[in-house]
Amino acid sequence: MPPTRIAVLGGGLTGLSSAFHLSRKFPNSKVVLVEKHSRLGGWVRSERVQLPQGTHVLEAGPRSLRPNSKSVLELIHLLKLKDQVITVPKTAAPAKARFLYIPPSDSIRASGLQRIPSSLFSLLRSPLWSVLLPAVLREPFRRNNRPADIQDESVDSFFSRRFGETFARTFGSALVHGIYATDSRKLSVKAAFPSIWKAEERGRGSIVRGFLLPSKPVEEEQYDLGRTLDMMRDVSVYSFRDGMETLTAAMEQSLLRSDNVEILKSTSISGLKSLEDKSIEITLAEKEPLRASHVVSTLPLPILHNLVSLPHLTANPPSTVRVVNFIFAAPPKDIHPEGFGYLIPRPPAGYPHSPSPGILGTVFDSCSLHAQDLPQTEGADYYNNAPYTKLTMMTGGPYPQPPLPEQLCSSESSRDMPDFVRSLLDELRRQLGKDLPEPVYWRIWNNEECIPTLLPGHLDRMEELKTVLASDWDSRLAVVGAGVGGVSVGDCIEAGRRVGREW
Ligand SMILES: Cc1cc2nc3c(=O)[nH]c(=O)nc-3n(C[C@H](O)[C@H](O)[C@H](O)COP(=O)(O)OP(=O)(O)OC[C@H]3O[C@@H](n4cnc5c(N)ncnc54)[C@H](O)[C@@H]3O)c2cc1C
Structure with a gap:
């Protein structure tokens, strides 16, 4: 029987994509999206900061996408976002130049910043x-x-x-x-x-x-792509003029315009149970419970584990990632080589046990995403002439991290800089081999438990979970999201696009 009322739990990328596609697929069903926070988008967060000479988009989560996910291109078409897209051609320096940083202490012969051939x-x-x-x-x-x-x-x-x-x-x-x-x-x-x-x-x-060797042809999904494939011809990566939140904000706006969608923000889900008539009751903190004929959970699996008994929800440990954006009042040529950025391999002796800067890599945002910042540098010569350089350091994951001061998350003054940010800056100077100026702005985003590590056996465990959902919940409860079908933006949007096919 088609659903009468669908509850989508969690308003991140997967939840928004699920609500968007389900509301179109079942126009006669009511779709209720429930999110704990006062904003939707989950780990997708973009912020435009105003500095004396201009404005800059800073990203806390995903920042650029490869054009290989058709489900994202379809959303760009359906939500009319083509004009907001900014692209990096395959021939541009940020597409061609990616680096590894090999510390001098490493056992391999190359050291310093090395371009990946x-x-x-x-x-x-x-x-x-x-x-x-x-x-x-x-x-x-x-x-x-x-x-x-x-x-x-x-x-x-x-x-x-x-x-x-x-x-x-x-x-x-x-x-x-x-x-x-x-x-x-x-x-x-x-x-x-x-x-x-x-x-x-x-x-x-x-x-x-x-x-x-040629791979077996797979049956192609049909996507409503408009002319987005033309736009992505010879594109290496892309983003949006106002950052990745453009995508989640546009989905939210579209849901708000839909007659069959209701969005409940600042609403925490605290329980989930199947009732005798096969409907599902969702307990909400400080609100009346919600009843639905079908439920899509996009909650992180360890959170869903607190609500309902299902197998394998706590099998994958999550990583915490601290993202630190820096803005320097100098052109990129004075700060870093032209390119996308660099990654750092695991130390030969393994990860340290005591807290360290724990840098995983650095993205040279000014090279690939300079079109987000205002005023724009005329012509393509941003590398030599742009008045600012924006870059982002990713830290944490398997590295133990030092504690952060409770409140201080951003500043325009280097006097307020916590030791953690100072140590990153010192490390950045060493890695780039340059005596960098002090940044004019920095911002820390502490993304607690944001990316699940899918341990070996994950795909089999998820098959077992699906079997239990089919037998014990009659497939009326679907479990999707980054912890189930893959963490990339494309995976999350595709999961929301496919959910409910068996209803
Ligand atoms: C720092 C970082 C960088 C990344 N970079 C990239 C990239 O460059 N490219 C790429 O493809 N991917 C990237 N990703 C991955 C991608 O952004 C995530 O996998 C994706 O955003 C996860 O979306 P989701 O909706 O599945 O989960 P979430 O964003 O975690 O959404 C779950 C939602 O559920 C809500 N929730 C939790 N508990 C409750 C509750 N009890 N009641 C109600 N609501 C609740 C949460 O508030 C949240 O909004 C990055 C991720 C991070 C963190």
Whole structure:
């Protein structure tokens, strides 16, 4: 029977996408979106700050997207956001130049900021060649070494098996720091990088061979894309003029205009139970309970675990990420090399046990996202001429972090700078090898338990969860979100797009 009343729990990306798509799919059903906070968007948060000479968009969460997720492009089309999109072409420096920072204490021969080679020519000239070249050239000739009895393994174990331990630590751990802010020795390769896991199968044991062979065609989903594919031709990454919150704010506005949607903000969910007539009762703090024929939970799984008994909700530990934005009153050329930014691999001796700056990587926002800032630098010469440089340091994840002062989160004065921010700045100077000026603005976002580390076996556990939802809840309760189907913006939007297909 089609749903009469759908409750969507949680108003982050997945909850907003679920409510948006369900309200269109079931125009005769009522959709109620319930969110604990007074704002929607979850980890997507953009803030425009006003400084004496202009304004700058700062991001707390996701900042740029690759154009490969059609579900996001579809939203851009449906919500008429095309004019707000800013793109970085594949030929631009931020698309071509990505770096690794190798500390001098590391055991590999290259040290300092090293550009990741993007062509054979640049590989041969790169100090990273001694790690990259032998690993990639030998891989197709290594015997098939996936143990017959394993269904999944960590990213580190997978890359070590195929490319060797130095490659796995140098490139694999840095990549995982950049996407999942976690330890590559813990993250499931099958859940995090399914295409690489499948390439090894296709290549009969070799990832390189697998990528050279054609993959089986899969049945294509149909998306309402308008002309967004044209807009994304030859684009490396994109964002929005006012930041990523453009996407969540536009979904909210669209929901507010829908006759069949109600949004309950500042409303905490404290319980969930199935009633005899198969409807579901949602207990709300300080409000009357809500009844729904169908429920979509997009809550972080450990939070859902406090509301209802279901298997595997606490299997994946979450990472806490501190994001620190800096603005310097100097052009980017005086601060950093032209490019997207850099990632830092896991230290050879593992993560320290005591608190440290714990830098996972730094994004050179001025290079890819300078079109967000006002006034805009005329022409393409922002790198040499823009009056400001904006960059973001990502810290935490597997590194223990020092405590933060309770209230101080941003400042225009370097006198108020907490020791933590000062230590990041000192480290930034060392990593960039430059005597940087004092920043004119800094902002800390403490994202507590924001990204789940999907441990090996995650996909099987989620299948078991689905089976229990089908048998015990008659599939009237759907559980989706970053902790279930993948953490990327595209994964979250796609999950909201697909939910309720069996209703
Ligand atoms: C720092 C950072 C950088 C990132 N960068 C990128 C990137 O560059 N590219 C990319 O693709 N992805 C990125 N991501 C990942 C992506 O942003 C997240 O995975 C995604 O936003 C998660 O959305 P969600 O809706 O599943 O979860 P959430 O955003 O966690 O939403 C869950 C919602 O539930 C609400 N809630 C919780 N408890 C209750 C309760 N009891 N009652 C009611 N409501 C409740 C919360 O307030 C929240 O709004 C990044 C994430 C972070 C944190």
